[in-house]
Amino acid sequence: MKAGATNSLVDVPGLRVGHAHRVGGGYRTGTTVVLASEEGMVAGVDVRGAAPGTRETELLDPRNLVERVHAVVLSGGSAYGLSAACGVMERLADAGVGFPVEGGVVPIVPAxxxxxxxxxxxFRAVPDAVLGxxxxxxxxxxxxxxxxxAAHDAGAGAGDGAxxxxxxxxxxxxxxxxxGAGAVAGGLAGGVGTASAVLPGGATVAALAVVNAAGSVLDPHGGALAGTRYGLPGEFGHLRxxxxGEAAAWNPDRVTSFNTTIGVVATDVALTKAQCGKLAGVAHDGLARAxxxxxTMVDGDTVFGLSTCHRPAPGPDAFQDVLAAGADVFSRAVAHAVLAATGREGAPAYLDVFPSALGGKR
Known part of the structure; x- marks a missing residue:
């Protein structure tokens, strides 16, 4: 396997990603949207945390009517932040994108x-429809x-785009x-992380994670980021x-009591709603590895599985490969989120706590 051109979710044909955030004036929060083409994308979901904040997830049950969604919104703000999805829904409706009904369309936007x-x-400086x-x-x-x-033409990463x-x-x-603008992860600064893999047959599998975990993102036997063990050759080669002594000294005492890691894992092969739900489920395996x-009882861990259907449906063996890659890309995305996060008071950056981990050029 190799990473896609940007090692990110947008390596999956048919997907767009937008980030918006507010930092300052009482704010440290933001919203991320994953958009499909006008035809939408097949979607499933797997909710495993005990304190989730979600919208429209019941529609993704394979027994229910709607087959495709038009966007997925990931947001800060706890339950208040669900209103960011309203702004995305308005933009889609203005573009005429949505589930057709008499008199117009209804965009389907899980969040x-x-x-x-x-x-x-x-406390009330939260994402809203404007930020959506x-x-x-x-x-x-x-x-x-x-x-x-330009990155795709060069076959190289597109930079951090921070x-x-x-x-x-x-x-x-x-x-x-x-x-991920206000995220924390086991006492460290958390954030958004993303990763992709192109399988030998040409299919692409990618993930985007918003890492805001109560648990630790570190290997239990040291200070290495647990998700880096699933990296592709050279991906985390600058780390050691x-x-x-740094690992022994790290003893965070300000881990928050309410958290949640959320995200999406996506592919360009055609999947059913049930298969998308399974893809979301194995992404949780990747989450738990990292x-x-x-x-936990204070996490609302939620992952959406998405298919843009740009490639034919996979056979059983090929679907197994997609699932295996889905777990790995989510682990890698978690590691990238923490590695790139900006430190601040009460939530230091990973490399500020473990500077010796930088074995090569940063």
Whole structure:
């Protein structure tokens, strides 16, 4: 296997990603949107945390009517942040994209949220419909499209795209952007992470994780990021095991009591709703490999499985390969989220705590 051109979710043909965030003035939060083409995408979901905040997940049950969704929203703000999906829904409706009904369309926009309330100083400084619209607009930013095209043509990564003054970030960005702007992970700064894999047959599988975990993202026997063990050749080659003294000294005492890791795992092969649900389920295996413990009483861990149906349906063996890759890309995405996150008071960056882990060029 190899990574896609940007090692991100947008390596899956047919997907767009937009990040928007607010930091300052009481805010430290944001929203991330995953968009499909006008035909939508097949979707499933697997909710394993005991404190989820979600919207429209019942529609993704294979027994229910709607076959395709038009966007998935991941947001900060706890239950308040679900309103960001309204802004995305408005943009889609204005574009005439949605489930056709008499008199118009109804966009289908499932969503999940993390708990980041008060991390910028104001408890009620949360994502809203305005931020949802900004995330949607960022997904169609022409400058980001040009950068993606250049990266794809060169067959190389597109850079970190960590953000700009407007409060948006490139679709392939890792770190404290979008829905991960206020995230923490086991006492460290958390954020958005993404990774992709192109399978030998040509199918692409990719993940985007918003890592805001109560559990530790570290190997239990040291300070290495647990998710890096599933990296592709060279992906985490600039890292090494941290000095044992740094690992011994790390004893976080400000781990928050409400958290949640959310995300999506997607592929371009045609899957049913039930198969998308299975893909979401194995992504939770990847989550649990990279975060310990996972699915706790104070986490609302939720993963959406998506298919853009750009390639034919896989046979049983090929579907097994997609599932295996789904778990691995989610583990890698968790590691990228923490590795790229920006440190702040009460939530230091990983490399600030474990500087010896940087064995090569940062």
């Amino acid at each position: 999940a949220v993390i708990y980041d309330l008060g991390r910028g100083g104001s 619209r900004a995330a949607y607009d960022a997904a169609y930013d022409a400058a980001y499209d040009a950068a993606y095209d 953000g700009d003054a407007a409060g948006t970030a490139a679709p392939w960005a890792n770190g404290s952007v979008g829905a 095991a941290p000095d044992p 975060i310990r413990p996972a699915h």
